[in-house]
Amino acid sequence: MTTPRLVFNPVSQDYFDNPYEIYRRMRDEAPLYYDEEEDFYALTRHADVAAAFKDHEAFSSARGCDLGMVRSGEVPQKSIIFMDPPDHRHMRSLLNKAFTPRAIQSQRETVVELVRHYLAEADPDHFDVVQDFSGPFPVEVITRMAGVPEDFRQQVRHWIDTSLHRKPGQIDMDDENMQATIDSGMYYYGLVQERRKNPQDDMISRLIAAEIPGEDGSLRKLDDIEITGFTTLLGGAGAETVTKLVGSAVVEFARHPEQWQKLLEDRSKIPDAVEELLRYVGPVQYNVRYSLKDVELPSGTVPAHKPVFLMGAAANRDPRAFDDGETFDIDRDRTQAQNLGLGYGIHSCLGAALARMETAIALEHLLDFMPRFEVDFDGLARVSMQNVAGYHHVPVTVLR
Template sequence: MTQAELVFDPFSQEYFENPFDIYRRMRDEAPIYYDANEDFYALSRHEDVSAALKDHDSFSSSRGCDLAMVKGDEPPQKSIIFMDPPEHRHMRSLLNKAFTPRAVQSQKEVIIELIDKYLAAVNPDAFDMVQDFSGPFPVEVITQMAGVPEEYRQQVRHWIDTSLSREPGQIAYSEAGMQANIDTAMYYYGLVQERRENPRDDMISRLIAAEIPNDDGTLRRLDDIEICGFATLLGGAGAETVTKLMGTAAVNFARFPDQWTKLLDDRDKIPAAVEELLRYEGPVQYNVRYTLKEATLPSGTIPAGKPVFLLIASANRDSAAFTDADTFDIDRDRTEAQNLGLGYGIHSCLGAALARMESAIALEKMLDFMPRYEVQWDGLRRVQMQNVAGFSHVPVQVLR
C-alpha cells in the first residue's frame, strides 16, 4: 500500500488531534521540510531544532513566534520573546531578577494554598482536571506575582485561550482573538497607569522603577508598551504551561498506570516525572523563527528570509536523541540529550523554575487526592491552538 504524501499542516484537524505521527515521518523523510504554498520551512530532528534554538544570529525572533506574525508586515508588540541581542540581553538581565531562586521559592506557600483550595472544591466522583483544577490555579500564581487584582486573574486566562485558539485552516487571529488581544493590552495599560500612581510590591511596579542600558550605555526606563508586553507574556506563559502540562499528566499517567504506581511508591521521583512530562508531551509544540541569512544545520541549509518552524515537541521524541523516545518513562536517563520542553538557548523559559515547582507540588497533591483514578476517555477534548498543545477537558473520577 502506497503511503500518503507527507503534509505538515500545523492548522489542520489531524495535527491538532495527534501531531506525533506526522513528526515521526518528518524526521525520517523530510527533516528540513518545505511548504511551497505558505513558503515556510520546518525542522523536526533534535540536532537541528536545538542548533537553531541556539543560533540567534541566523534564526531571528524579532518578527514574532508564529507563522502569521513572521509573515506579517507589522512588527509584533514589544516583548522579550520578540527580541534579538543586544536588546534581548538587556531585557533578560532585568527580568531574570523577578525569577531568582529566592523569588521563586517565596511563592511555594501561595502555590500550595491555591492548589489545596481548588482540589478541596472539586467532587471526587466527577470533575474536570483542566476546567476545575489545572486551568484556574497557575494563572492565579503568576498574575498575583505581576500585581493583577484577584477579580481579574481568571479573566486573563480566558483572554489568552481565546487569543491562541485556531479553527482548522485558520492561520491568523480570529476576530474574537484580536479582540482578546486588545482587551488584554487595554487592561494591562490601565494597570500600569495605576501602578505609576501607586506603586506596590509587585512585578509591574518593579518594572516601572527599573532601568536598562541603551546601546550607548546610558540608562532608560521601560515604556508602557514594553511593560504591557511583558505582563501579557507572563500571564500567557503562566496560564498555559502548567495548565496544559497537568492536564496531559492526568491523561498519560492513566494511559501508563505503572508510571503512576512508581510515583505512589516513591515521591522522590516527582521531579523526574515533571521532566518526562515536558519531554514526552509538553505544552509547547513549536516556535517560529525568521532566517536573517542562509542557515546551515546538521541536516542541510535553509535560505535567508524564510519562516522556520522549530518543532520542539518533535525533537523531544527523536529516537536519535532519546532511547525508546516514544515510551513514557519517568526513570529514563536524563543525560542522553537536552530536554527542549521549556526551550533552549537565549529564549529558554524565564519562569522555568517556577513552572517546575508548580508542577511538582501539583503532582504531589494529586497523588494524595487521587491515588487511584480513571479518566472518562469519551469526554477528552484537545485544544486547537497555535504553538500550544494539550487538553481543554479531562474528566476524571477518583476511585475509592
C-alpha cells in the first residue's frame, strides 16, 4: 500500500480534523516543507521553529500573521503582532505594564468568581464545557480589564469567533469575517473615543494617557487607531486561548483518565498539567512570518521573500526535542526543550501568565465539579479557524 502524497493545506478539512498526523509526516518527511502552488514554506521541527521565532531580523511580522495577509502585502491595522523592532519594542514595554505579576494576581479573585458563577449555572447532566463554561468566562476577564461594559463582553467573543472562522479551502477573509472585524473595530474605536472624554480605571484609559518614543525620539501619545488595534487584539487573544485550551484539556483527560486521576490525588500538579496541555494541545497552531533574506536553519535554507509558517504546535510534539513527544504526560521533564505553546521570542504571548492562571483555576474547579465524567466523543465539534485549533462543543456527562 502506497503512502498518500504529503500535503499541508492550512484550510483543508483533513487539517482541521487532525493536524497532528499531518505534522508528524511533515517533521519526518519534509521538515522544510514547500508548497509550490501557494508558494509558501512551513517549519515543523522544534530546532527550526524555535530558531525562526527568535530571529525577528530574518522573519518579519510586519506583513501580518496569516497566509492571506502576508501574501497580499497589505499592512494590516496597527497592532503589536504586526510590528518589528523598534516599534514593537516601544509598544511591548508599554503593554507589559498591564501584565505585570502584580496586575495578573489582582485578577485572581475575578477569575475565581467568574469560574464559580458559570459552573454554578451548569447542568451536570447536559454540560458543554465550551459553550457553558470555557467560552464565556475568559472573555469576561480580558474585556473587563480593557474596560468593555458588561453588556458587550460576550458580543466580543462572537465577533472574534466569526472573524477567525475559515471554511474548508478559504485562505483569505470572506465578507462575514470582514464584517465581524469591522464591527469589532468600530465598537472599540467608539469606546476609545468615549474614554478620551470620560477616563476610567481600565486599560483603554491607561493607553490613552501613555506616551511612547516617536520616530524622531520625542515622546508621543497613541492615536485612536493604535489603541483600537491593541484592545481588539487583547480581546481576541485573551478569549480564544483559554477557551480552546480548557475545552481541549477536558477531551485529553477523558482520553487519558489516569492523568486526571493524578490531579485528583495531588492538585499541586495543576501547573504542570497546564504546561503539558499547552505543549500537547496548545490552541495556537502556527504563526506566519515573511522571510526578509535567505535564512540558514538546522533543516536547510529558507529563501528570501516567502511566507513561512512557524508551526509551534508541530514543534511541541517533536520527538527530537521531547522524549515521547506524542505522549500526553503531566509529569514529563519540562527542562528538555522550550514549550512553544504561547510563542517564543519577542512576540511571545503578552498575556501568557494570565492564560496560565485562568486555566489552572478552571482545572481546579472542574476537579470539584466533575471528579468523574464522560465525554460524548460523537458530539465533539472541532473549530475550523485561521491558526487556532480546539473545539466549540465538548459535551460531558458528570458521573455521580
